[in-house]
Amino acid sequence: MQRNKNKVVLETHQLTKTFGGLTAVSQLNLRVHQGEISSLIGPNGAGKTTVFNVVTGIYRPDGGQVLFNDENISGKQPHRIVAKGIARTFQNIRLFPEMTCLENVMAGQHCRASAGLWSSIFRTPGQKKEEKRIQEVAEDRLEQVGLWKFKAELAKNIAYGSRRMLEIARALASDPQLLVLDEPSSGLNDRETEDLIDFLKGLLQENLTILIIEHDMKVVMGISDWVTVMDEGKKIAEGDPETIYNNPLVVEAYLGKDDDSEEEKI
Amino acid sequence: MQVKKIAGFDRIFYFRKKTFLGLLILFGAYPFLVSNYYIDIGFFFGIYALLGLSLNIVLGEVGLFDLGHAGFYAIGAYTTAILNTKCGIPIFILLPVSALAAALFAYMVCSPIIHLRGDYLCIVTIGMGEIVRLALINNPLDLTGGPNGVFGIDFPSVGNIFVIDSSIEYYFLIWVAVALSIYGLSRLQQSRIGRAWNCIREDEVAAKANGIDVRYYKLLAFVLGAALAGVAGNIYASKLMCVSPESFTFWESCLMFCIVLIGGMGSIPGVLIGAAAISLFPEIFRPFAMYRMLVFGGAMILMMVFRPGGIWPRKRGISGK
Numbered sequence: 001m002q003r004n005k006n007k008v009v010l011e012t013h014q015l016t017k018t019f020g021g022l023t024a025v026s027q028l029n030l031r032v033h034q035g036e037i038s039s040l041i042g043p044n045g046a047g048k049t050t051v052f053n054v055v056t057g058i059y060r061p062d063g064g065q066v067l068f069n070d071e072n073i074s075g076k077q078p079h080r081i082v083a084k085g086i087a088r089t090f091q092n093i094r095l096f097p098e099m100t101c102l103e104n105v106m107a108g109q110h111c112r113a114s115a116g117l118w119s120s121i122f123r124t125p126g127q128k129k130e131e132k133r134i135q136e137v138a139e140d141r142l143e144q145v146g147l148w149k150f151k152a153e154l155a156k157n158i159a160y161g162s163r164r165m166l167e168i169a170r171a172l173a174s175d176p177q178l179l180v181l182d183e184p185s186s187g188l189n190d191r192e193t194e195d196l197i198d199f200l201k202g203l204l205q206e207n208l209t210i211l212i213i214e215h216d217m218k219v220v221m222g223i224s225d226w227v228t229v230m231d232e233g234k235k236i237a238e239g240d241p242e243t244i245y246n247n248p249l250v251v252e253a254y255l256g257k258d259d260d261s262e263e264e265k266i
Numbered sequence: 267m268q269v270k271k272i273a274g275f276d277r278i279f280y281f282r283k284k285t286f287l288g289l290l291i292l293f294g295a296y297p298f299l300v301s302n303y304y305i306d307i308g309f310f311f312g313i314y315a316l317l318g319l320s321l322n323i324v325l326g327e328v329g330l331f332d333l334g335h336a337g338f339y340a341i342g343a344y345t346t347a348i349l350n351t352k353c354g355i356p357i358f359i360l361l362p363v364s365a366l367a368a369a370l371f372a373y374m375v376c377s378p379i380i381h382l383r384g385d386y387l388c389i390v391t392i393g394m395g396e397i398v399r400l401a402l403i404n405n406p407l408d409l410t411g412g413p414n415g416v417f418g419i420d421f422p423s424v425g426n427i428f429v430i431d432s433s434i435e436y437y438f439l440i441w442v443a444v445a446l447s448i449y450g451l452s453r454l455q456q457s458r459i460g461r462a463w464n465c466i467r468e469d470e471v472a473a474k475a476n477g478i479d480v481r482y483y484k485l486l487a488f489v490l491g492a493a494l495a496g497v498a499g500n501i502y503a504s505k506l507m508c509v510s511p512e513s514f515t516f517w518e519s520c521l522m523f524c525i526v527l528i529g530g531m532g533s534i535p536g537v538l539i540g541a542a543a544i545s546l547f548p549e550i551f552r553p554f555a556m557y558r559m560l561v562f563g564g565a566m567i568l569m570m571v572f573r574p575g576g577i578w579p580r581k582r583g584i585s586g587k
Contacts, residue, residue, distance in 0.1 A: 056475060082477035090475070096468035099461075100582050107465045111477030113458050117486065120457035121450045127457070134458065154582065174477055 006034035009069060009178055009209045010055065010086075016063035017050050024050040026233040027064065032178065032226075037200065037210045039220045041244075042230035043253055048213045049091060051230075052182055056088045057081040068178070083111040087176035089167045091183045091213070097156035101147055101166055104155050105138040108173025112137075138173055145169040145199070161192045165199075172203075179203070181212040185219050197222050221245065229253065293441055297434045305433040307549050309505065312440035313498055315541040318525035319447050319534070320494030325523065326532035327460065328487040329467030331388035333519050334395025338492035340402060340514035342368045342499025347416035347509045348409050357422035357504045361497060368496025369489045376488040380481055383470075395519050402511040415510025422504050436505050443501060447494060448534055455534070455580075463487060464532065528569060530576025539577050 010032040017025040025047045032038045040048050053059045055066050057078035066074040073081055087108070096104050113134055119127040142148055145165040150158050155166060164184060171179060184200075185193045193216065200210060200223055214220045220227060220241060227244045229237040231253040237244060244250055297305045317339060324332045342364040349355045349363065379390045405412035422439065423429040430439055454460045462483045465473040474480050503509045525544050529536025551558050569577070 058471065058475065077479070078474040079477045079479045082475065088475055090472065094469050094472035094475075096465050096472065098468055098582070099464055103461060103464075103582065107461060107473070107476050107478070110458060110462055110465075115458050117454075117459060117490070120459050121453050123453060131457065170476060 006036070008032065008067075009034050010211065011067040012051070012055070012064065013067065014064035015051070015054060015061055015066065015074075017047075017054050017059060018062050023233050025054065028230070028233070028235055030228055030235070032209060032211050034209055035204060035207070036225035037204065037212065037223050038226045038228065039224040039241075040211065040213050040228050040230060041215070041220055042236075045232075046230040046253075047233040048230055049182055050233075052088065052180055052213060055081075056086060056180060079111060082174055082176075085175070085177035086180060087171035087174045087178075088180040089164075089171050089182055089184065091186065093160075093163050093167050095155040095163060095167060095170075097154065099155060100152050101155055101158065102135070102138055102142060102151040104166055105141050105169045105173045106134050108141070108170040109134040109137050109175075111174055137175075141169040141173045142166075144172070161188055164188065164196075168199075177207075177209060179208055179210045181210065183213050183215060185214065185216045193219060217245075297437045302433045305437050307546065309433065309437045309440055311541060311545040312437070312444050313502055314521070314525060314545045315444045315538055316440065316447060316498040316501075317495060317522050318529070318537040318541045318544075319444070319451060320491045320498065321522040322526050322529075322532065322534070322537050323451070323463075323491040323494070324487050325526045326530075326537075327455070327463040327467065328484055329531070330484060330487065331384060332391045332488070332491070333388050333516070333523060334391035334393070334398075335491070335495060335522050336514040336516070336518035337391075337395035337398035338368045338372055338495040339499045339502075339518065340398050340509075340511075341371045341492075342496030343503040343509045343514070344402065344410060344416070344499075345496070346500040346503040347419050350419050350504075351416055352409075356424075357420055357500065358424060361422075361500045364500040365493040365496040368499065369493040372488045372492030373485065376485060380484050380488070392516065392519070395514075395516060399511050399514055399516075402514070410511075413511060415508055417508045419503050419507045419509070422501075430504075436501075440501050440505075443497060447497075452534055455532075459483070459486070467532075524566065528566070528577060530579035533576060533578050533580035536576050536578040536580070 008031050010030070012028055012030040015025055015028040015030070016023070028051060030040070030051065040051065042048055050059065054061045054074070057073070057076050057080070060075045064074070065072050068081075068084055068086060071084070073084060096107065099107075113130050115127040115130050139148075139151070142151055145168060147158070147162055147166055147169065150162065155163065158166065164187070168179075168181070168184065181200075185196055188196060197219060200212075203210065224241050227239065227241050228235060229244060229247075229250050236249050236253060237247050239247070296308055317335070320338075321332060321335045324330050324335070345364040345367040346357065346360045349360055350357060355363075375394055379387060382390060402410045402415075403413050410416065421429050421431040430436060462473070462478045465476065465478055466480055466483060470480055502513075521544050525537060525540035527540070528543050529538070529540030547562070548558055551561065554561070
């Protein structure tokens with residue numbers, strides 16, 4: 001299996017997360033290389049989203065480490081992890097519904113700004129400059145995802161597909177190195193999915209690395225440089241999309257065992 | 267971008283500089299046109315406006331259910347009362363001291379409970395408010411005077427030259443405080459901090475995942491809200507010249523909560539309307555005092571059904587444009 005020689009951006013080492021008696025993620029080793037799109041796939045309940053939540057700091061791992069640029073970030077607060085350069089989206093889109101689209105994207109810049117209480121009240125020159133920059137970055141990102149026309153619209157009022165793009169714009173506004181997308185194509189129609197694939201490929205020009213969870217095999221095969229397959233909390237395979245597609249273990253995890261072989265066992 | 271049309275009801279109240287100027291003249295001229303009794307009503311309108319603004323930070327901007335806000339108000343008032351009567355420190359110096367005392371108290375009390383959500387936080391804050399009130403009644407260290415409270419608080423003054431001792435001067439004192447608060451808070455709304463607060467209100471998990479230090483901003487809201495309530499307590503204590511625990515009951519916290527809900531969460535003009543509703547209506551309906559609570563309750567229910575966002579909800583647009 002060939003893999004690009006770029007440096008490793010994100011690495012999980014023996015990562016384990018349990019909920020009560022249930023082991024959601026078990027000793028997972030995952031590597032994401034700079035400048036590639038990696039996919040994490042697996043059947044429902046395989047623990048993919050849990051991996052994302054541990055990596056982005058929403059959950060604390062019960063064992064193992066998460067290394068980002070060789071720095072151990074496991075157990076750190078989510079806002080610190082964003083500041084280090086990992087931005088994410090959610091499977092069930094989580095926007096700020098009563099705020100405008102522009103304000104939503106501006107929230108992404110929060111960790112790149114520093115104005116405090118007094119400078120905000122007295123509008124110091126530094127704060128004004130910073131606000132202007134926040135707004136410019138947000139406007140650029142909004143334009144990039146094609147939602148410029150909705151900039152003054154409340155986030156709750158725009159269409160589902162647009163909301164997904166808005167969430168991606170918000171994540172991008174934090175100037176991340178690694179973009180973590182949780183099922184970005186779910187709920188999108190074929191055409192929107194194709195646009196999304198093109199968009200994500202385009203993002204690689206910005207020196208970004210992307211890690212996605214995906215169900216849609218068409219998307220996975222279309223954009224991934226590297227695919228990791230999980231089942232029941234464990235990694236069962238990894239490789240380039242072609243290899244994964246033909247791996248019997250993966251087919252089994254997704255479709256179940258062949259009926260004939262089951263019968264033979266009995 | 268074409269300007270969005272503002273429909274019906276909202277059009278009347280659309281905030282513009284002219285409206286602002288009109289309000290300024292109205293509030294400035296009011297005390298010269300009416301008797302002392304009505305000036306005092308205007309004063310209490312101001313107190314409730316300040317309290318509403320302070321709770322609006324916590325409840326309106328961040329969406330934290332705080333039903334113990336009277337506790338912070340009490341801390342501010344008693345700090346002023348005790349330090350003034352026992353140590354003779356002038357009221358004006360005690361203004362920032364009271365704000366700091368209430369803020370410090372909020373910081374200490376809220377630090378361990380800040381991670382609680384929704385109704386859980388609500389219940390703990392009710393307990394906090396009640397503990398403050400009961401502590402004041404129990405007269406710790408012989409400082410608070412028990413159920414009778416503390417008497418003989420001075421007028422605010424700078425030496426003997428500038429003394430605030432009439433209704434009209436108190437009226438201006440409180441409204442200057444309200445105006446300064448509005449000035450500061452409206453700027454905060456349009457800043458990174460205000461947006462962070464709103465993000466937390468809208469979706470806490472998403473706020474975290476977008477780099478907002480949720481704990482810090484929640485605490486900041488509580489501390490700032492408590493400081494403003496402390497300022498209100500300071501002015502209230504010197505106006506009444508005495509403080510007693512019965513001024514800081516759970517009912518006061520409820521009134522502040524109503525002010526924010528009636529006006530519209532996170533809306534500064536809304537808070538003013540809410541404060542007017544709470545402080546002026548009881549005066550207007552004084553002849554029907556028996557039915558006051560009935561009318562009030564009915565009005566709240568109608569409001570929640572027909573205008574759940576409040577009378578004047580905050581309008582969002584592009585900041586600065």
